[in-house]
Amino acid sequence: MSENIYTRKMGEEYDIVFRQCVSLNTELHKLVPLAKQMHLLSSNAVSSAARAGTEGDAFRVLTQDIQLLGDEVSHCISDTQKVINEIVTLASHLARSFSSYIIYLDLLNHLDEKTMKTSPKYFESGQKNVVDDIRDNNNKLSRCLGTLSNLLSPVSTLVKKGEYLAVCSSVEAASAGEHGVSFEAVATMLRELVGQLGTQSTRQSSLLRDLSDAMEKQQQNQRNLMYAR
Amino acid sequence: MRVEHLFNKNTHSWMVMGRDDDRRKEVIDTNQYLIQHNGRGILLDPGGVENFAVVAAEFSKHFDLADVEAVFASHQDPDVISSLSLWIQTNPNLIVYVPKIWVSFITHFGVKLENIRPIPDEGGFITLGGHDLEVVPAHYLHSPGNFSLYDPQAKIFFSGDIGAALLPEDYTDLFVTDFSEHTKSMEYFHRRWMPSNAAKMRWIAEVRKRDVEMLCPQHGAIFKGEDIENFLTWFENLDVGSGWSSVR
Numbered sequence: 001m002s003e004n005i006y007t008r009k010m011g012e013e014y015d016i017v018f019r020q021c022v023s024l025n026t027e028l029h030k031l032v033p034l035a036k037q038m039h040l041l042s043s044n045a046v047s048s049a050a051r052a053g054t055e056g057d058a059f060r061v062l063t064q065d066i067q068l069l070g071d072e073v074s075h076c077i078s079d080t081q082k083v084i085n086e087i088v089t090l091a092s093h094l095a096r097s098f099s100s101y102i103i104y105l106d107l108l109n110h111l112d113e114k115t116m117k118t119s120p121k122y123f124e125s126g127q128k129n130v131v132d133d134i135r136d137n138n139n140k141l142s143r144c145l146g147t148l149s150n151l152l153s154p155v156s157t158l159v160k161k162g163e164y165l166a167v168c169s170s171v172e173a174a175s176a177g178e179h180g181v182s183f184e185a186v187a188t189m190l191r192e193l194v195g196q197l198g199t200q201s202t203r204q205s206s207l208l209r210d211l212s213d214a215m216e217k218q219q220q221n222q223r224n225l226m227y228a229r
Numbered sequence: 230m231r232v233e234h235l236f237n238k239n240t241h242s243w244m245v246m247g248r249d250d251d252r253r254k255e256v257i258d259t260n261q262y263l264i265q266h267n268g269r270g271i272l273l274d275p276g277g278v279e280n281f282a283v284v285a286a287e288f289s290k291h292f293d294l295a296d297v298e299a300v301f302a303s304h305q306d307p308d309v310i311s312s313l314s315l316w317i318q319t320n321p322n323l324i325v326y327v328p329k330i331w332v333s334f335i336t337h338f339g340v341k342l343e344n345i346r347p348i349p350d351e352g353g354f355i356t357l358g359g360h361d362l363e364v365v366p367a368h369y370l371h372s373p374g375n376f377s378l379y380d381p382q383a384k385i386f387f388s389g390d391i392g393a394a395l396l397p398e399d400y401t402d403l404f405v406t407d408f409s410e411h412t413k414s415m416e417y418f419h420r421r422w423m424p425s426n427a428a429k430m431r432w433i434a435e436v437r438k439r440d441v442e443m444l445c446p447q448h449g450a451i452f453k454g455e456d457i458e459n460f461l462t463w464f465e466n467l468d469v470g471s472g473w474s475s476v477r
Contacts, residue, residue, distance in 0.1 A: 096339070100315060103281055110286035118289035126319030 007102065013218035014091075014098050017141075020211040021084075021091040027204050028084045031077040034197060038070035041189050048182040055179040058172045062183075065165055066190060073158055073197065076151060083148045090141045097133045104130060138219060145212055152208065155201040162194030231403055232287050235443060235451070236383035240267045241360065243383050245445065246287050248401055249280060256280070258396070259308050260447055262387060263288055263297070264380065267358035270297035272316075273378060273387050274309045274447050281312040285319075299324040301355065301364075303389030304372035305331040309447065314339035326355055326364070328374030348376055365435050367391060369428035377432070384442040391432065392460055393418055394449030405450040408459045414449065419464065421472025429469055433461050 045066045049059035104127035111120055169187035173180030230250065235243040247260040261284050262273040270292055276284050288294060300323060302310040310327075317323050317340060327335050329347035336342065352364040355378070363379040370391050378387040394414035405411045423429060436444070436457075444452040444460060452460050 099278070100318065103278060103315060107282035107285055110282050111289065112286075115290045117292055118294040122293075122295045123285065123289075123319060126315065129318045129321070 007105065010218065010221045011098065011102070013214060013221055014095050016214045017211065017218055018091045018095050020207065020214055021088050024204065024207045024211060025084045025088050027200065027207060028077075028080050030200055031080065031197075034193060034200070035074040035077045037189075037193055038073050041186065041193060042067045042070045044189065045183070045186045048186050051182055052176060052179040055176050056183075059169075059176075059180075059183050062165065062169050062172060066169075066186070069158065069162055069165060072154075076155060076158070080148060080151050083144055083151060087141060087144045087148065090137050090144065094134060094137045094141065097130055097137060100130045101127065101134065134222065138215075138222070142215060142219075145208065145215065149208055149212075152201060152204060155197065159194050159198040159201065162190060162197070166191040166194065230283065230287055231401070232291060233403055235262075235445070236385060238383075240358075241265065241382055243380070243385055244288070244291060245403060245451070246284060247403060249283055251283070252280060257308055257448060260445065260449075260451075261288070262445060263292060264357060264362070264383075265292060265296075266360040268296055269358035270294070271299045271301055271355070271357050271362070272297055273301045274303055274389065275300055275312055275316060277308045277311040278315065279311075281315045284312070285316075295320070297323070299326060299355070299357070301362075301376075301378055301387075302327045302331075302335070303367070303377065303387070303447065304328060304375045305334050306372070306390075309389075310335065311338055317341075317344055328372070328376060330374035331372075350374075352376060365432075367428075367432050369423075369425040370432055371422040371424065377436075379439055379441070381440070384440050386436060386439065386441045386444045388436075388444055388446050390418075390422060390447055391464075392444055392446035392449070392452060393422075394446070396449050400450070403451055405452050405456045408456050408463075411450065412463055415463075416467070417472055418448075419467055419469055419472075423469035426469055429464060429467075433465055436461060 042063070045059070045063040049056045049063045052059050104123065107123055108120070108127070111123070113120060166187050169183060169190060173184035173187055176183070230246065231248045232244060232246045235245055242265045244263045245260055246263075247258065249258060252258065256279050259274070259276050259280065261276050264271050264273065285294065297320070300310070300313065300316060302325065305327070313325060313335070317325075323344055324346055325335075325340060325344050326346050326348055329349055332342070332345055332347050335345070348364055350366065350368070352366045354361045354363055356362075360382065363381065365377045365379055367375045367377045367389060369375065375389060377389055377391065379385075392415070394411060395418055396414050441457055442453060444457045
């Protein structure tokens with residue numbers, strides 16, 4: 001395959017990687033209101049347990065578990081936000097470095113060694129710096145994607161835990177009769193929130209898989225381009 | 230593409246590069262200048278990312294660009310210096326002289342602070358291979374942080390966007406050939422881009438204090454001989470900051 005085709009393919013891959021990073025960023029930002037709702041749910045659980053008075057011992061135990069779950073979800077969301085911000089920045093650096101790489105290719109094509117007073121090595125060192133930047137940012141991006149994947153993997157466990165807590169809350173609310181009415185509302189809200197978390201986490205995992213695939217292709221093209229030169 | 234020596238005596242020279250016919254038509258044509266003294270070089274307004282490859286390739290035929298130690302940016306516009314990060318990637322020790330007020334803006338072009346030498350508002354001198362080049366304030370012409378550069382040895386005054394002309398495509402001369410005709414290509418640019426008559430008058434007075442044989446803008450043709458005074462008089466009488474009314 002010619003250098004030009006690899007270059008064009010690499011440009012397309014960078015485009016795809018950048019767009020996928022932005023999509024993942026958008027999806028992950030949707031988790032932020034969810035973290036706030038989890039916090040609200042914890043407060044509701046506390047007040048519902050208090051309203052149940054002496055009948056609310058089981059609710060208080062469940063409330064503690066709901067609070068712990070809320071904290072875990074919040075931490076997970078806040079950690080993913082930091083990593084995704086870094087991922088978007090790295091993807092944008094990569095796209096910029098690749099533009100510079102193309103400009104250097106253009107420059108090297110313009111050079112006429114017979115008439116030059118400047119050694120081509122002078123420009124090749126510039127191009128090498130750009131290639132080093134690309135490699136460096138690529139490695140960082142791969143590492144960040146690994147970190148993000150690790151951060152997102154416990155979400156499915158958290159969802160199961162939340163579903164289990166919702167069932168327990170409903171059972172306890174039903175057995176407490178009229179004292180359990182407001183805690184049943186807590187159970188319903190918990191079910192909805194973990195449902196949303198589950199749906200969003202499935203979508204994010206799928207986007208992350210696509211992004212990792214695109215990164216692999218782009219890195220393969222980069223290697224091919226280097227060999228082609 | 231034209232590359233010509235404007236001055237060449239002993240170890241001191243000025244080169245200009247302009248009229249890039251191969252550029253995309255939506256990209257404004259720019260003049261790039263290279264001053265050499267005792268084997269050291271400085272680029273004046275080296276241009277945007279769009280023409281970096283051409284500028285570097287053309288100048289490299291005439292000078293070892295490894296000896297270019299600095300870049301002077303008259304102001305912050307993309308056609309003036311958006312290529313900076315590419316020049317610095319090629320030479321990480323490159324010094325970049327920019328108006329002080331634009332430092333934190335110019336870093337958006339991917340330039341690190343260690344390469345930047347901010348020029349104070351009052352101007353000063355840049356020393357190249359033991360030769361002093363004078364940096365003359367030209368604020369508000371058009372940028373609020375803007376400088377011209379005067380070389381007393383070559384008697385060349387680099388004016389940045391002042392004196393710029395949006396030339397017709399078939400104009401290939403590097404110099405102004407018919408001043409009266411040339412004003413047609415300058416008038417709208419100066420009315421629209423230059424915001425201050427007071428700044429204009431101060432700058433004209435500064436130019437007149439100096440012995441100038443060539444006045445070199447970043448766009449369009451170069452003024453020499455009596456066309457320098459023709460330009461200063463024309464500019465003096467032009468009501469700048471008024472171009473917007475014609476597009477309302």
